[in-house]
Amino acid sequence: MTLKQIKTKRRRGVILSPRGLQRLKDAMLSWEILENHGDRITLDQLSQQTNLSAKTLSRLWSANKGVDQKTLKLCFNAFNLDLQKEDYIFIQEDNEIESLDFLSDSSYLETERLSTWSYPDGPVPLNSTLYIERPPVEELIYREVTQPGCVIRIRSPRQMGKTSLVLRLLDFAETQGYHTVNLSCSQIDDQCLTNLNKLLRCLCHQIATKLGIEPNIDNKWDEEVGYKLVCSFYLQNYILKQINNPIVLVLSEVDHFFAYPHIAQEFFALLRSWCEEARQNRLWQNLRLVVVYSTEKYVSLDINHSPFNIGLPIRLNEFTHQQVEELARRYGLKWGVGKESLQLMSLIGGHPALIQLALYYLSSGTMSLTELIKDAIANGGIYRHHLQCHWIKLQANPHLIRTYTELVSTKQGVVLDPMDTYKLESLGLITFEGDRVLPRCELYRTYFARQISTLGLQSLSYVNLS
Structure with a gap:
């Protein structure tokens, strides 16, 4: 039975606290997994679950206009949570606001997803609106995977979006009626990586x-x-004799093999032989091979011996200003054109993982853009773990620390030895401006300058090209 619309005037005195927001998101995520087959809850479903109107829920979720405690309690109870004092914050509102409290006609319910974003610590889920395409990458790989016996190489430093792209490639392949196999090489036991026979079996x-x-x-x-x-x-x-349709075989994280040079050499030679077979054997043409790897471990490899250099090469680039602004819009942020995006990108560039992390915190209301930037410059802020991981990699290569000192010690950019350039680019630590090399972003410059200063390396000279 449809409830009658009831107009009331009520002083709305509380909003979700960061703690309450996170508790509610976690509970909703559990509901999505257990009750909704992993699909993100829609506003329509949430209205039915909580017995609150879409308008009231939108007000609640925006966290910038107050609601009453009863509304919060209904929402929490719907997901088996008890509302606690730490879950909300009292605010003062001068004007009483006319609202609809309970479910009205279903025409008021929207079907768009709420911004109940999960913490961005992995690939963007296939059904998420937060995936940003980077033309022409998607079109290239979709077209290539339809070619008999093709090989696609997707490589870049970590956290650039390789796995998110692979999920979409696999989904596209399945819509074409292809069989798909996605294998993560990082899950293979170390004992198999010292024995080629065990590995291949x-x-x-x-x-x-x-x-x-x-x-x-x-x-x-x-x-x-x-x-x-x-x-x-x-x-x-x-x-291949049993499977009539094409098979898309994705080998992810093959950089795991780089630590075992003999095994890697034999394994990649085998992949090349499959590619050669596909040129003359119809059965092998049904195998579509996708090899995915991070470039950080290139640091230990000989630049003259690429581990795998056949097939369509795909390297993921950073987001553009337009793409950052579009992602901010999907997070529900109301940014001006070329304003906030420029402020954020002046700190971290268009690094996909760093952008996603910033927008997650900004959309949750836990900090402002100004606070985020100030905290990041002061001590790493929300990027502390990311920066520490890079610092550990640099410390494992003392020569690169000396080289990177040259970069962070000047604003003008420097020319580096090609081998050092190759290794620093593989680590994702640099960018290019003509023939000059620069730290990838201002965050890296300030953080690593501070870390390096503790090692007493500031006296090193550098080539100033100004």
Whole structure:
């Protein structure tokens, strides 16, 4: 039965505190997983769950206009939470506001998702509106994966959006009727990474299992012909012969192999042989290979021996100003064109993970943009963990610390040795301005200058090109 619209005048005296907001988000996330098949709750569903109107919920979620405690209690109780004093903050409002408290006609309910964003510490979920496309990347890989026997290489420093892109590539492949297998090399036991036979058996077992095929490894594995050859025979004569449609095989985090040079050399040679087979063998044309890796471990590799250099290369770039402003809009932030986005990007550039983290905190109302920037410059702020991870990598390479000192000690940019440039770019620590090399962003400059000063390296000279 539809409840009648009831207009009341009520002094709305509380808003969600950061603690209350987080408690409610966590409870809603659990509800989405357990009750909603992992799909994000819509405003329509939330209205039904809480018995509150869409208008009231929007007011509650904006956290900039007060509601009464009864409204908060209804919302919390709907997700089996008790409203506590720490969950809300009292505010003063001079004007009484006319509102609709309880569910009215269903025409008032919207179907757009609320901004109940999860903490951005992983890939952007497939159904999230927070994924920002970076043309022409998506179009390129969607087109390439339809090509027989193709190979796609997706590489960049960590936290640039590789996994989010792969999720969308796999989804596209499934809409084409392709089979998909997504394997993370970081999940392979270390004992397999010192023995090529164990590694290839492990991979073949996972491929068969994910395709719903009985692995039958022992009966199909004749080691007498050699490990790489028997692996190829297994895929060709056992897997590909059973599967008529194309198979998109994603090998993620293959940089995990870089720490085992002999294994990596043999493994990547095997992948190249599959690519060659696809040029002449119809069965192999059904295998579409996607290799994904982070470039940080390039630091330990010989620049003259690329681990894998065939297929379509994809390197993810930073967000543009327009893309940052669009993402801010999706987070519900009302930014002026070229204003707040420029302030944020003057600190962190367009680094996808750092931008997402900033917008998450700004949209939750826990800090202002000015506070975020000030705190980040002072001590790293919300980026402290990210910066510490980079500092650990630099400390493992003393020569690079000396080189990076040159960069953070001047505003003009410097010319570096090509090998150092290659390694620092692989770590994601630099950007380019013509032939000059600069720290990737102002946050990196200030943070690493402070860290380096503790090592007494400020006396190093640098090449000033001004």
